[in-house]
Amino acid sequence: MKGGDESLRIGIPRALLYYYYAPFWKPFFEELGVEVVISDETNKGIVNRGVREAVSEICVPIKIFIGHSLNLLRKGVDYIFVPRMVSISPLEFFCPKFMGLPDMLRHGVNKLEDKILTCQIQSMDDDISDYRLYLPLADILGVTEEQMKESAAKAREEWLAFRMYSKMGHTIPEALNLVENIPISKRKEASHPAIKIGVLGYVYNIYDSFVSMDVIEKLRDLQVSFITFDMLEEQDLKNEIQDIRKPLFWTFTNKLLGAGYRFFSNREVDGVIHITAFGCGPDSMLSKLFEIRSNETGVPFMMIRVDEHTGENHLQTRIEAFVDMLKRKKRVG
Amino acid sequence: MNVTFPYMGTVIIYKKLLELLGHHVIVPPRPSQKTLDLGVKYSPEFACFPFKTIMGSYIEACELGATTIVTSGGHGPCRAGFYSEIHQRILKELGYNVDFIVFDSYFRDKERFMENVRKLKGNYSWFHVAKAIKFTFDMIRELDKLDRWIHRIKPYEKVPGLTKKVWEEIQQQFDQVTTRRELKKARKKGKKMIESIPLQEIDHEKRIRIGIVGEIYVVMEPSINMEIENVLGELGCEVERSHYLSEWINDNMLPRFLKHSDEEEILKKGEPFIEIEIGGHAKHTVGRIVDFKEKGFDGIIHLMPFGCLPELISQSVIPRISKEYDIPVLTLSLDEQTGQANNRTRIEAFIDLIRNTKLKKYTYTA
Numbered sequence: 001m002k003g004g005d006e007s008l009r010i011g012i013p014r015a016l017l018y019y020y021y022a023p024f025w026k027p028f029f030e031e032l033g034v035e036v037v038i039s040d041e042t043n044k045g046i047v048n049r050g051v052r053e054a055v056s057e058i059c060v061p062i063k064i065f066i067g068h069s070l071n072l073l074r075k076g077v078d079y080i081f082v083p084r085m086v087s088i089s090p091l092e093f094f095c096p097k098f099m100g101l102p103d104m105l106r107h108g109v110n111k112l113e114d115k116i117l118t119c120q121i122q123s124m125d126d127d128i129s130d131y132r133l134y135l136p137l138a139d140i141l142g143v144t145e146e147q148m149k150e151s152a153a154k155a156r157e158e159w160l161a162f163r164m165y166s167k168m169g170h171t172i173p174e175a176l177n178l179v180e181n182i183p184i185s186k187r188k189e190a191s192h193p194a195i196k197i198g199v200l201g202y203v204y205n206i207y208d209s210f211v212s213m214d215v216i217e218k219l220r221d222l223q224v225s226f227i228t229f230d231m232l233e234e235q236d237l238k239n240e241i242q243d244i245r246k247p248l249f250w251t252f253t254n255k256l257l258g259a260g261y262r263f264f265s266n267r268e269v270d271g272v273i274h275i276t277a278f279g280c281g282p283d284s285m286l287s288k289l290f291e292i293r294s295n296e297t298g299v300p301f302m303m304i305r306v307d308e309h310t311g312e313n314h315l316q317t318r319i320e321a322f323v324d325m326l327k328r329k330k331r332v333g
Numbered sequence: 334m335n336v337t338f339p340y341m342g343t344v345i346i347y348k349k350l351l352e353l354l355g356h357h358v359i360v361p362p363r364p365s366q367k368t369l370d371l372g373v374k375y376s377p378e379f380a381c382f383p384f385k386t387i388m389g390s391y392i393e394a395c396e397l398g399a400t401t402i403v404t405s406g407g408h409g410p411c412r413a414g415f416y417s418e419i420h421q422r423i424l425k426e427l428g429y430n431v432d433f434i435v436f437d438s439y440f441r442d443k444e445r446f447m448e449n450v451r452k453l454k455g456n457y458s459w460f461h462v463a464k465a466i467k468f469t470f471d472m473i474r475e476l477d478k479l480d481r482w483i484h485r486i487k488p489y490e491k492v493p494g495l496t497k498k499v500w501e502e503i504q505q506q507f508d509q510v511t512t513r514r515e516l517k518k519a520r521k522k523g524k525k526m527i528e529s530i531p532l533q534e535i536d537h538e539k540r541i542r543i544g545i546v547g548e549i550y551v552v553m554e555p556s557i558n559m560e561i562e563n564v565l566g567e568l569g570c571e572v573e574r575s576h577y578l579s580e581w582i583n584d585n586m587l588p589r590f591l592k593h594s595d596e597e598e599i600l601k602k603g604e605p606f607i608e609i610e611i612g613g614h615a616k617h618t619v620g621r622i623v624d625f626k627e628k629g630f631d632g633i634i635h636l637m638p639f640g641c642l643p644e645l646i647s648q649s650v651i652p653r654i655s656k657e658y659d660i661p662v663l664t665l666s667l668d669e670q671t672g673q674a675n676n677r678t679r680i681e682a683f684i685d686l687i688r689n690t691k692l693k694k695y696t697y698t699a
């Protein structure tokens with residue numbers, strides 16, 4: 001379904017919810033006939049640029065997002081797509097920084113003022129493919145409502161496939177490749193991994209290999225299998241926290257909470273690691289809840305906080321020590 | 334039950350209301366270094382500054398024998414709405430046996446709200462409860478009026494420190510009040526006391542007016558914001574805050590048809606910079622900056638707790654507002670380690686700058 005302004009180039013920052021929604025947004029815009037440009041993989045330069053432009057106290061993932069936006073600007077895109085993520089679950093919201101992200105880029109970062117393409121995302125569940133959410137973009141893209149509707153429906157299929165791959169146990173980078181028919185490299189992990197770890201963290205922290213310094217590969221090297229929240233059914237995550245009088249306000253934080261509670265209670269894992277980025281507000285609450293639950297259940301728990309200067313060695317050592325401990329515990333217990 | 338509450342602003346109000354409902358009230362000590370130390374020790378490292386202060390406050394209150402904590406839950410989506418849940422768990426881990434009565438927005442969970450009211454109401458009639466609420470609300474309104482007045486005249490006092498003393502006395506007077514008649518008397522007396530403070534004459538053009546905006550807790554609680562209103566007063570500035578308790582109650586607790594509020598208008602003014610409500614007081618903060626400018630204020634001090642999610646968005650867009658509206662803004666981010674001396678120097682420099690530009694303008698046009 002082409003029809004849009006073909007000379008238009010729209011950038012999508014490879015940051016934040018790119019790791020969850022790119023399989024919808026990218027095909028959606030492409031179906032509409034505009035060129036989509038994705039920013040480079042996170043690297044030192046991108047991080048530094050973000051750090052320079054952002055207010056100093058803001059969390060690392062947002063700084064990185066700003067870096068990616070500037071990377072796109074350099075690539076000469078016409079617009080950078082920064083949706084205002086408000087809510088994808090009744091009575092829950094995104095962290096305030098997601099909700100104010102377009103404002104922040106538009107008024108807070110030099111040269112981006114006229115470059116931000118935004119619309120408000122508000123839906124009842126994870127599926128954000130309702131074309132009506134994107135109607136405010138129609139004029140700029142030069143497309144009709146009908147075209148949007150069709151493109152959204154097609155893109156939705158891709159996103160659903162992507163989610164399905166995740167739930168089959170693939171990591172998000174793997175799932176991203178699979179939907180694009182890019183073969184994924186053979187896994188290194190042993191056929192009988194000794195232990196299994198629940199890895200908790202937002203997709204943009206765990207799966208951005210620069211940010212997490214490839215925690216996941218490190219675990220694989222250590223013959224550890226793992227499971228993350230995105231591999232679980234949304235409904236299961238919800239059920240886990242049903243009994244809490246007042247769940248957290250933030251959807252993805254709640255997903256992590258649900259996954260964490262499940263890992264702690266049903267013993268499918270030997271230990272839990274929470275990866276959090278420096279300056280994350282919601283996580284300061286979340287980690288405390290995990291800590292308390294770990295004390296209650298006796299399932300070992302470790303929190304790793306990453307920032308723009310965390311040393312790789314340090315991380316390696318901590319993970320190795322944790323894994324060693326779990327292995328020892330398992331042999332004894 | 335021995336009831337306590339989080340310490341913020343003019344605390345005699347919460348005390349009064351709970352007393353009128355027949356409770357034994359334990360007023361937590363004014364936050365001190367000890368409070369902060371306790372709070373920091375038992376809070377998650379990256380919790381907000383207000384969270385930590387309140388944590389410390391709760392522990393102190395529990396030590397004093399509090400068995401029930403009454404607080405508001407807030408409706409997010411910033412961390413404030415979840416404070417009480419975590420506070421509760423931490424206190425339990427520490428071995429304190431204390432109940433929480435958390436008032437979430439009435440609309441989030443009506444039943445729970447009413448259940449809470451019933452818990453606090455005891456055997457009193459609904460009529461009595463309504464009267465008590467109305468009474469405290471009127472009281473806080475009167476106090477807030479005097480509070481504003483105090484900080485308008487403070488820079489011109491002839492006897493240094495007198496205004497502050499008067500304000501403390503006024504609060505003590507109000508603390509004794511239990512009937513409407515007494516309230517009226519206290520109000521009159523308060524007015525008289527303020528009127529009798531000797532003041533210097535100062536040209537209208539030379540007056541400097543500073544608006545304080547930002548996150549509610551650090552804006553309203555002098556013990557953790559370096560008593561910023563006093564500091565500014567001593568530097569010769571009139572001060573008005575963006576939050577007063579009476580307004581907060583007005584905007585958050587009263588049904589729509591009962592209130593007269595400029596809240597909406599202020600949010601409108603913030604809209605070009607932050608389009609929607611993103612939690613905390615971010616949009617309010619930017620709206621207030623515009624509002625203060627329109628009312629002729631000369632500068633703004635923006636207070637935020639270190640790492641406060643919504644206020645970080647305000648902070649990001651403030652340079653643009655400041656430029657567009659030609660109003661100087663100083664952001665101060667506060668936490669348990671904020672050097673008071675350091676902040677004080679920054680405030681002084683900021684006021685100097687405002688004074689100089691103003692003086693230049695003034696002498697130029699004159």
Ligand code: SF4
Binds near residue numbers: 614
């Ligand atoms: S408004 Fe700021 S300080 Fe208050 S809870 Fe929210 S994030 Fe924390």
